[in-house]
Amino acid sequence: MGNCCSFSNAAAKSPSPSKDTAPARPATRPPPKPSGGGGRQESGSPWPASAPETGCVLEVPRLREFTLAELRAVTRGFKPEMVLGEGGFGRVYKGWVDERTLNPAKSTAGVVVAVKKLNMESVQGLQEWESEVNFLGRLSHPNLVRLLGYCGEDRELLLVYEFMSKGSxxxxxxxxxxxxxxxxxxxxxxxxxxxxxxxxxxxxxxxxxxxxxxxxxxxxxxxxxxxxxxxxxxxxxxxxxxxxxxxxxxxxxxxxxxxxxxxxxxxxxxxxxxxxxxxxxxxxxxxxxxxxxxxxxxxxxxxxxxxxxxxxxxxxxxxxxxxxxxxxxxxxxxxxxxxxxxxxxxxxxxxxxxxxxxxxxxxxxxxxxxxxxxxxxxxxxxxxxx
Missing domain, CATH: 1.10.510.10 (Transferase(Phosphotransferase) domain 1)
Known part of the structure; x- marks a missing residue:
């Protein structure tokens, strides 16, 4: 997503994490649950409908809570050939889900999604992950990328988006x-x-x-x-x-x-x-x-x-x-x-x-x-x- 840098200012500097240091477990500050607070959605149509032209803001995020195992299946085990891009934030993988349920799917039957796997050595990882869920998870507009779900498990932070085929x-x-x-x-x-x-x-x-x-x-x-x-x-x-x-x-x-x-x-x-x-x-x-x-x-x-x-x-x-x-x-x-x-x-x-x-x-x-x-x-x- 480009090179993001802190400008030289004392207030902008944060201590660099050591290689053995990772952000706090997501469970210590859990993100909002999907609509109704019911956690994972297994049926119905979690895939967001087309956003109205004027956009809308939801009271709480309406997102699918994926398990790490599900996202491994979605991305074919996070194989290197599935990587769409990478940067300081981590890597983005290509994957496939069922359009109706968002469950893992075969490439011949599912729709393409982008799965961002955050770099756990990034001191900003957890904060930016939560910000993404709290902001983009509540917003719907034709000119905003749709966030479909998230995963915070085993010290891993992931986000699932609609696939934007033409890149940036x-x-x-x-x-x-x-x-x-x-x-x-x-x-x-x-x-x-x-x-x-x-x-x-x-x-x-x-x-x-x-x-x-x-x-x-x-x-x-x-x-x-x-x-x-x-x-x-x-x-x-x-x-x-x-x-x-x-x-x-x-x-x-x-x-x-x-x-x-x-x-x-x-x-x-x-x-x-x-x-x-x-x-x-x-x-x-x-x-x-x-x-x-x-x-x-x-x-x-x-x-x-x-x-x-x-x-x-x-x-x-x-x-x-x-x-x-x-x-x-x-x-x-x-x-x-x-x-x-x-x-x-x-x-x-x-x-x-x-x-x-x-x-x-x-x-x-x-x-x-x-x-x-x-x-x-x-x-x-x-x-x-x-």
Missing amino acids: LENHLGCYVRAAVVEPEAQDRHRRGGGLAFLHSSEKQIIYRDFKASNILLDSDYTPKLSDFGLAKNGPAAGKSHVTTRIIGTYGYAAPEYVATGHLYVKSDVYGFGVVLLELLTGLRAHDPNRPSDQQNLVEWARPYLSGGRKLTSLMDQRLGGRYPPKAALRAARLANKCLSGEPKSRPSMADVVAALEDIEALQLQAKGHRDLPPRPGARRSPQAP
Whole structure:
């Protein structure tokens, strides 16, 4: 899921565990049980129904509690050839379950799932596992990856997700943008920002805290979905503007006020969205040490183009070959610039960001000769749209 690093700040440092040290047993701080507190679900249909477009928040997680033996069967014994990816968090394995019961299934009869097996030497393992269950286990939205279940047994921590066959947005930056430009009719499945807007608009605001391209996964239709809620935090209490927390995130995506002070605002997520939007426009990564020294940090390099000081064509992904509506590109660049404002209060809300993206989509459709298409149901124009 990318390289997640603590920034150099005394409050961010934690003692490194020794090789003989593992997080406390999950049983010492058990996660919420599935709906009704009944533990494992053996019948019925635990597979989540399609999330409503507006999303919903459950009172308690509705998840399957898997046994370790079941997940061994699901992943064929955690065989190396089943590994989909790995990082500091551990490994992600491919597996198969019955669509109705979520019991282990043959590959010819079941549906594919992703099983994350956390690294027990990670000092953050238990905390992030619980955060994932508590946050993602209660949330349902078309732009959030579905968490299907969990396992905390024999000092092992595992999570089971729907399978996202196209991988992460980080690995598809150039081709993802080309698809959006060539097929604007398909923008509903390319909707960006809906997941963050949902988190920010819920009764108890949720700050995602680690918005980046590698945490945005794509399904078979290239629908983007947020994954990995291990660093998510509840928003500020009533009357407060921010929460104060240890500084942890990914270099190039974290908002400057958070890096400098540890103050986390809801609009700190908006900054991260602006970075990803900039990646989509340029086809470049947020930080790349292989680029010339003055271009390694994408935001710093791109600011003169975003503010109109240089030609926007020099900023755009050259692989597009100029095949994009100039007005739409200019609107998107201006939107990214607003999201990347140094002051949280100067950034738009995610609701306004989504509305601005809808306006940009309309410009794309007009440029391709779709002027007579009816407006999308529920679409609204943003007063802050650039």
